[in-house]
Amino acid sequence: MISAEAMASTQAALRHFRVEVAEGVATVLVDDPGEKVNTIHPALTAELVTVLERLDRDEAVRAVVLGSGKEDGFVAGAKIDLMRGATDAGAMERLSRDGQAVFERVARFRKPVVAAIHGACLGGGLELALACRYRVATNHPRTSLGLVEVQLGIIPGMGGTQRLPRLVGIQAALDLILAGKTVNARKALRLGLVDEAVPPAVLLAVARERARALAAGELRRRPARRPAVERVTRLALEENRLGREVLFRQARKQVLARTKGHYPAPLRALEAIEHGYRFGFAKGLEREAQLLGQLAAGPVAKQLIEVFFASTALKKDSGVDDPAVKPRPVERVGVLGGGLMGSGIAYVTVNAGLPVRLRERDDAAAAKGLSAVAAVLDERVRRRSIDRLERLEKLRLLTATTDWSGFGAVDLVIEAVFEDLALKQEMVRAFEAVNPRGFFASNTSSIPITRIAEASAHPETVLGMHYFSPVHRMPLLEVIATGRTAPEAIATAVALGKRQGKTVIVVRDGPGFYTSRILAPYMNEAAQLLVEGASVEDLDHALVSFGFPVGPITLLDEVGIDVGDKVGKILHEAFGERMASPAALHDVVAAGRLGRKNGKGFYTYGGKEKRVDETVYDLLPGGRSRKPFSPGDIQERVVLQMVNEAIRCLGEGILRSARDGDVGAVFGLGFPPFRGGPFRWADSLGTKALLEKLETLRARHGERFAPAPLLVERGATNAPFHG
Ligand code: NAI
Numbered sequence: 001m002i003s004a005e006a007m008a009s010t011q012a013a014l015r016h017f018r019v020e021v022a023e024g025v026a027t028v029l030v031d032d033p034g035e036k037v038n039t040i041h042p043a044l045t046a047e048l049v050t051v052l053e054r055l056d057r058d059e060a061v062r063a064v065v066l067g068s069g070k071e072d073g074f075v076a077g078a079k080i081d082l083m084r085g086a087t088d089a090g091a092m093e094r095l096s097r098d099g100q101a102v103f104e105r106v107a108r109f110r111k112p113v114v115a116a117i118h119g120a121c122l123g124g125g126l127e128l129a130l131a132c133r134y135r136v137a138t139n140h141p142r143t144s145l146g147l148v149e150v151q152l153g154i155i156p157g158m159g160g161t162q163r164l165p166r167l168v169g170i171q172a173a174l175d176l177i178l179a180g181k182t183v184n185a186r187k188a189l190r191l192g193l194v195d196e197a198v199p200p201a202v203l204l205a206v207a208r209e210r211a212r213a214l215a216a217g218e219l220r221r222r223p224a225r226r227p228a229v230e231r232v233t234r235l236a237l238e239e240n241r242l243g244r245e246v247l248f249r250q251a252r253k254q255v256l257a258r259t260k261g262h263y264p265a266p267l268r269a270l271e272a273i274e275h276g277y278r279f280g281f282a283k284g285l286e287r288e289a290q291l292l293g294q295l296a297a298g299p300v301a302k303q304l305i306e307v308f309f310a311s312t313a314l315k316k317d318s319g320v321d322d323p324a325v326k327p328r329p330v331e332r333v334g335v336l337g338g339g340l341m342g343s344g345i346a347y348v349t350v351n352a353g354l355p356v357r358l359r360e361r362d363d364a365a366a367a368k369g370l371s372a373v374a375a376v377l378d379e380r381v382r383r384r385s386i387d388r389l390e391r392l393e394k395l396r397l398l399t400a401t402t403d404w405s406g407f408g409a410v411d412l413v414i415e416a417v418f419e420d421l422a423l424k425q426e427m428v429r430a431f432e433a434v435n436p437r438g439f440f441a442s443n444t445s446s447i448p449i450t451r452i453a454e455a456s457a458h459p460e461t462v463l464g465m466h467y468f469s470p471v472h473r474m475p476l477l478e479v480i481a482t483g484r485t486a487p488e489a490i491a492t493a494v495a496l497g498k499r500q501g502k503t504v505i506v507v508r509d510g511p512g513f514y515t516s517r518i519l520a521p522y523m524n525e526a527a528q529l530l531v532e533g534a535s536v537e538d539l540d541h542a543l544v545s546f547g548f549p550v551g552p553i554t555l556l557d558e559v560g561i562d563v564g565d566k567v568g569k570i571l572h573e574a575f576g577e578r579m580a581s582p583a584a585l586h587d588v589v590a591a592g593r594l595g596r597k598n599g600k601g602f603y604t605y606g607g608k609e610k611r612v613d614e615t616v617y618d619l620l621p622g623g624r625s626r627k628p629f630s631p632g633d634i635q636e637r638v639v640l641q642m643v644n645e646a647i648r649c650l651g652e653g654i655l656r657s658a659r660d661g662d663v664g665a666v667f668g669l670g671f672p673p674f675r676g677g678p679f680r681w682a683d684s685l686g687t688k689a690l691l692e693k694l695e696t697l698r699a700r701h702g703e704r705f706a707p708a709p710l711l712v713e714r715g716a717t718n719a720p721f722h723g
Contacts, residue, residue: 031069040124041079063211067116075125093293096157112214116207146182153301157292161272192224303676319494327495334413338369342416344471348500366400425455441465460486476668477502511574521641526552533627542634547672557601646678651710683720691715
């Protein structure tokens, strides 16, 4: 032990670190004051240098453990605020170089530094850990490691592009960096990204022991043991120049296919890695910083970072404006209907650790619902994201019934029976008979919640929770409040949605709520173009090249042409002519084409390749002779319909904010994230220019392009939607 005096001097004037020295090992805990998670920023790295200098001089210190003072996170990344709205590539490059220099000092520190990792170890956090000589991580489910920068449109900028491939191999590093993937401790161990995985209770003790042993020369890092095949491919591909060129070429091809040229970051990351192998580590670092600077100041990172901030802000948003409103604690959830949606909702709920009571019509349907949940869990076991014990624990939380037993004890019920108003109203009455206090949330896709609530003696307990299919994958939840829904009910549904891992927006009740409402005119315009003679391929291709994950006609086939048609009719009735879908679409449905589900849609199914079914054109005006339309014209017409409708939703108070509108479209409909969402995109075009575009389209194609009143107002002074 060292003297209290020496310890006090080591700790003196430190704000971001807690340092403790015992038996020759200094334990340095990162603890950013006043923050829930640690992030890397200049004040912190400057202080890290001070800490290193002190520890260097301190003869009593022979080794160092670097851990976190936060309960459940190591370091979550670089402080992204530093890059928000960045326009100066040079300044961003300098920021990166400064960070690199500090991490270089960690890497070259003459006493061994061991990283003790528990919780999120992402981006700059992992780069810090990579600079350490040895890494111990906890095998806790919260622990995740990854260089996720490309998700924000940037690349690792503190040595990650150079250190990771040298540690885990080029192929493994490319897999992680180019997709911004994270791995758990088990996978990290297999990759050689960490040296040991241990239970949280012994993390610091193990790390200290390893630090001591490294200093004493009793322990040397062993490279991860790899299967023979992997060793051979490594030798062939990674350890010679020609092999590496093959690897990089393949990776570049894959990235281009995946990003369709919209996201520059993965290619730049690849460039930094390649540069480091060609010209050495130091040159690699230089290139990394340069490229990071350019990306951070560019338009794609700007939008992706805003999407990140918007979804982070939503995590802290209770869903109601009054801070005095608190969600009711939810300990048990009921689900009505165990079909496609109900089973998905049951899964995300038990996955969050909450008991679920599921009601179905009969035993067979109940059994089907249970097996659907089990199937998702089985898939996770196969992918090794959970083990068999965890599967069992989650499944045990789910029970099914065909009566109302157990529903008196739930705090909230989510209804996902057939899309039928009378049936849903019957569910409301029956539920209230056994549970007058519980909240009733409907997952209806198109019935106004207000109508469902008409059956209730307590309409303040009724609201909508609109999930997307498949529920376990789609990140968005739209919570729908009627004019009478109690704020407490809204806050409760929002809190539950967050526990289920969803990004939640709250919207006001109205036909189509928000997401279906803005999707309808987008789909209608695509259908209109079909009627005018555009080809299915041209339409899908145009919107995919705009950045949507799939084109509108593919989407229609996937969702079901009949479903699209049905929702379209409801919205047409509600909003009148501007939402009318072309009559030809009804003919397609009438001809028995429902889309993928019955193997007959705009595309053919069953063959090896997805191909347009030319016979569908016989049902459309113009028949099989299609006319060329430019991608630009298609994009403008189809996307502006969506954007204009989103602006109407904001103007009418369906949306609480432009932020929610952006997040809803990006997470619910696949609006291209690099464009920031309809409102950010509108701002980037300029509201004045957007207004003019719509007026031009209106003159050419008719009143359905009449600009939203709020756009007319903002466009007059070119005022943006985001302040
Ligand atoms: P589904 O047909 O797969 O499931 C409905 C389930 O409700 C069936 O398993 C049926 O047996 C059960 N059911 C019927 N009457 C019942 C009763 N009296 N008590 C208990 N269970 C009963 O339908 P899906 O797709 O799951 O849709 C359910 C609801 O979710 C609908 O309101 C739909 O509009 C909505 N929705 C559907 C989406 C989708 O993509 N399929 C997306 C968002 C919402």
